[in-house]
Structures are given as C-alpha cells and as structure tokens.
Ligand SMILES: Nc1ncnc2c1ncn2[C@@H]1O[C@H](COP(=O)(O)OP(=O)(O)O)[C@@H](O)[C@H]1O
C-alpha cells in the first residue's frame with residue numbers, strides 16, 4: 001500500500017532523514033520505534049506532506065505522491081494523528097470531530113460521529129465543551145477520532161501514548177487494534193517501543209534518520225539490541 | 234440631552250464604520266497573524282470605485298457590487314503578490330510591507346481616479362428622522378444596518394458552516410488544519426477577500442455621509458486599528474465594541490471639546506491601550522470568536 005524509497009528530509013542544513021526505506025502492506029499494523037530526535041515525527045510529517053522531502057519517493061497505492069499537497073494526501077486516504085494531539089483547544093469537541101470531515105470521502109457524518117462516541121463515550125459526554133478543557137488522554141482520543149472522521153485507509157499515529165497513564169495507553173492501543181480489525185492500515189510511531197511492538201505485525205527501528213532494524217514485532221521484542229536500547233532490559 | 238444624543242448618533246455611525254474596518258483587521262490577523270495596514274484602502278476602493286462606476290452610468294446597486302468585487306480581488310492580489318512571498322518575515326517586517334502596499338494602492342488610486350472629493354447620493358433620501366429631540370439621517374441607518382447584517386453573517390459563517398469553522402481552526406492551529414485536509418492557502422485567500430469586501434461595504438455605505446477621496450484609507454486604517462486594539466486584537470466582538478467606542482469617543486470629544494481633537498482621539502486610545510491594557514478590553518480569551 002505504501003512504499004518509501006530513499007526518503008530524505010532536511011531542516012535547513014540539518015538532515016533529519018537520511019534515506020528511509022520501508023513498506024506497509026494493506027491491512028498491516030506497522031510500528032516505528034526509536035529514541036527522541038531519531039526522526040520519527042519528521043518521517044510522518046514528510047509522509048503527510050507538511051514537511052518537504054529532499055530526495056527519494058513516496059508511493060501510495062502505486063502512485064507517486066512525493067510532491068502531492070497535504071490536502072491531496074488526505075483526499076487519498078492518508079490521515080495523521082500528530083504528536084502532542086494538536087486539537088483545537090477553543091473549539092468544541094464535536095466541532096473538532098466535524099472538522100475532520102473537510103476532505104472526507106463517503107457521506108454519513110452523523111453515523112460516524114456516533115461510532116466515535118460509542119468508541120469513547122466520554123467524548124459524547126463532553127461534546128459541547130471546548131477541546132482544551134479535556135484531559136491529555138481525552139484529547140488523544142479526540143485527536144484519534146478527528147483523524148478517523150475522514151475515513152482514512154492509512155492512519156499515521158505519532159506517539160499516541162506520550163504522557164498518558166498506563167491504563168489510558170492500553171485503552172488507546174486497544175482502539176488501534178480494533179481499527180486494524182476493521183481494515184484500517186496503521187503506521188504507529190512510538191518511543192514506547194514495548195507497547196507498540198507488542199501489538200504490531202511488523203516493526204522498524206529508526207536511529208538518527210536511518211532505519212537500522214526491521215522485523216516481525218515479536219521478533220524485535222526478543223532482539224538483544226532492541227531490548228538494550230529501547231526496553232531497558 | 235438632545236445634544237448628547239446628537240453626538241452619540243454621529244458617534245455610533247462612524248463607530249460602525251470603524252467596527253467594520255476593525256473586523257477586517259481581525260479576520261486577516263486571525264488567519265495569518267498579519268496586521269494589515271492596507272485595510273483602509275479597501276474602504277477607499279469601495280467608495281471610489283462605486284462613485285466612478287456610477288459616473289459611467291451603471292445603476293448604483295450594480296456599481297456597488299462591482300466595487301466590492303474589485304476590493305475583494307485587490308485583497309486576494311495583496312495576499313498572493315505581497316504577503317505570501319514574505320510569509321516567513323517577522324511581524325514588524327510584515328507590518329511595514331502592508332504599509333508599503335497601502336501607499337502603493339493610494340498612488341494607483343490617485344492615478345486611476347483623481348485627487349478630488351466625491352460623494353454618492355444618500356440611498357434613501359436626506360429627510361432626517363427625529364428621535365428624542367435629536368435627528369438621525371436615513372443614511373446613518375444604512376450604515377448601522379449594514380454593519381449589523383455583516384456581524385450576523387460573519388457569526389453564521391464562522392459558527393454554523395464547516396468552511397467558516399475551518400478558517401477558525403486554521404487560525405488556532407495551522408498544522409492540525411493541514412493534517413485534516415484544510416487547504417490553508419485557500420483559507421488565507423478567502424480571509425483577505427472577505428476582509429476587503431467588508432471594508433468596501435463600509436466605504437460604500439459611509440460615502441454619502443463623509444465623502445470619499447483617494448486618501449481616506451489612512452485615517453480609517455488608523456481608527457480601525459485603534460478599535461481592534463481596544464477590543465483586543467483578534468477578537469471580533471472586541472472589534473465591534475472597540476469600533477463603536479472609538480466612534481463615540483471621537484464624536485463626544487469633537488462635540489464637547491473641539492473638533493480639532495477628533496483625529497487625535499484614535500491616537501490617544503492606541504497609546505492608552507498599549508500602556509494600560511495591552512490585551513484590549515476583551516483580551517484573547519480564545520474560546521469565543523465570531
Ligand atoms: N523544526 C525543526 N527545526 C530544526 N530541526 C528540527 C526540527 N524538528 C526536528 N528537528 C531535528 O530533526 C531531528 C529529528 O526530529 P524528530 O523528527 O522530531 O524526531 P523524533 O520524532 O523521533 O523525536 C532531531 O535532530 C531534531 O532536533
């Protein structure tokens with residue numbers, strides 16, 4: 001579904017991505033783990049088109065989208081839940097969700113709203129409140145649902161567990177697994193390597209802008225290098 | 234009492250114009266963080282284009298509609314050709330750029346139009362309406378009514394339509410807006426067009442009262458800016474309240490002190506706000522925007 005070849009990206013003279021190769025098949029849940037500053041967020045930003053690629057290619061469903069606008073990528077079904085949630089604080093919870101539909105394919109917004117509320121009932125309770133009044137975990141639920149309102153085929157998640165209590169992390173990851181079961185392809189980026197690799201079909205490990213390991217999720221969990229660097233074992 | 238009322242009527246009439254200019258500042262500021270000092274030129278373009286198109290024999294409503302279109306297109310061009318290329322410049326640089334653009338637009342207007350004062354006929358005659366011993370002109374009612382309609386339309390647009398909400402969303406968090414597929418360039422373009430159109434409407438409505446010429450924009454921008462600052466830059470309700478207050482202060486100052494101080498009022502308000510109330514009356518609460 002997604003193929004990335006030799007992708008590089010720069011911030012001024014700093015090269016944040018140094019030739020990334022990876023692929024994600026339809027229906028897969030793929031994890032990308034790596035330490036702080038490894039380039040995870042940059043990779044997702046480049047996949048969404050809000051950060052320019054300096055070289056390499058991004059192929060989505062056989063089409064080269066390396067130079068496509070962010071709007072076009074959402075239109076093709078690539079949606080991102082950004083790092084730090086980035087909900088619109090002063091805007092109501094429900095309007096945050098509705099705004100997820102500006103580039104939506106398919107029509108039944110009301111039914112999808114209900115689906116989101118069924119998944120996280122607390123959002124329904126607080127739907128008229130400003131999103132900024134929600135707790136961190138609730139904001140993460142909202143950010144996830146906002147992206148889902150666009151009916152994505154490929155969902156990019158940037159550190160959904162960041163700053164959340166373990167119970168909430170589990171709740172979010174369960175939701176991610178449920179989405180996968182519904183056929184959504186998921187690219188899950190995490191510093192929390194254990195949580196991500198546990199539920200992933202396959203995983204990649206990124207270090208200073210390069211993919212250094214790639215294997216089945218469980219296999220990576222057993223890998224000595226991963227254990228030492230990311231699991232603290 | 235009737236004297237006070239008379240000053241108040243003229244105050245809220247010009248205040249409504251300042252409010253519309255301040256709304257123009259607000260919309261562009263929210264969408265792009267740019268304080269657009271060419272805002273007054275849109276008001277001038279509205280009035281002057283209507284005058285000249287009407288002089289060509291176009292019926293007034295059609296001339297007015299075209300004038301609004303001309304101003305909106307000028308707003309779009311300003312964004313595309315001047316603001317967008319300087320996207321990464323500092324706030325101060327951008328302000329200087331918009332001041333430069335306003336001087337440029339005034340120069341063009343002087344060449345295309347002329348340097349005379351012009352007026353339009355009042356829309357509904359000139360027979361004043363007596364209210365509690367003071368008199369209100371029908372054109373004042375046009376100005377107040379026009380401003381009220383604009384406020385209601387803006388409220389509906391920003392609160393009831395997905396596109397309007399997507400403009401607000403872009404102003405709160407541009408990245409998040411891009412990631413759900415909002416075309417932020419289009420949002421910016423529409424914001425400039427909308428601001429310019431509102432300015433033009435103000436210019437058309439007020440021309441029968443105050444006359445217009447190629448250079449009326451400078452003072453209007455200044456007073457609209459004072460209004461926006463007083464209300465709290467970025468807050469649309471503040472812009473309206475600020476506009477009415479600046480208009481009232483000006484009219485009462487001119488009436489009871491001396492008309493020589495009329496234009497100084499706006500300066501005094503800007504300075505007072507900067508010193509004592511840097512966030513304006515309504516601050517930036519952030520939760521409620523038009
Ligand atoms: N806006 C930016 N400007 C300059 N350098 C940046 C910027 N954002 C990230 N970087 C640098 O790019 C590298 C990768 O960052 P990032 O993609 O955020 O990593 P991660 O998400 O894995 O923590 C880091 O070295 C970081 O310092």
Ligand SMILES: [Mg+2]
Nearest residue numbers: 040041042083
């Ligand atoms: Mg990151």
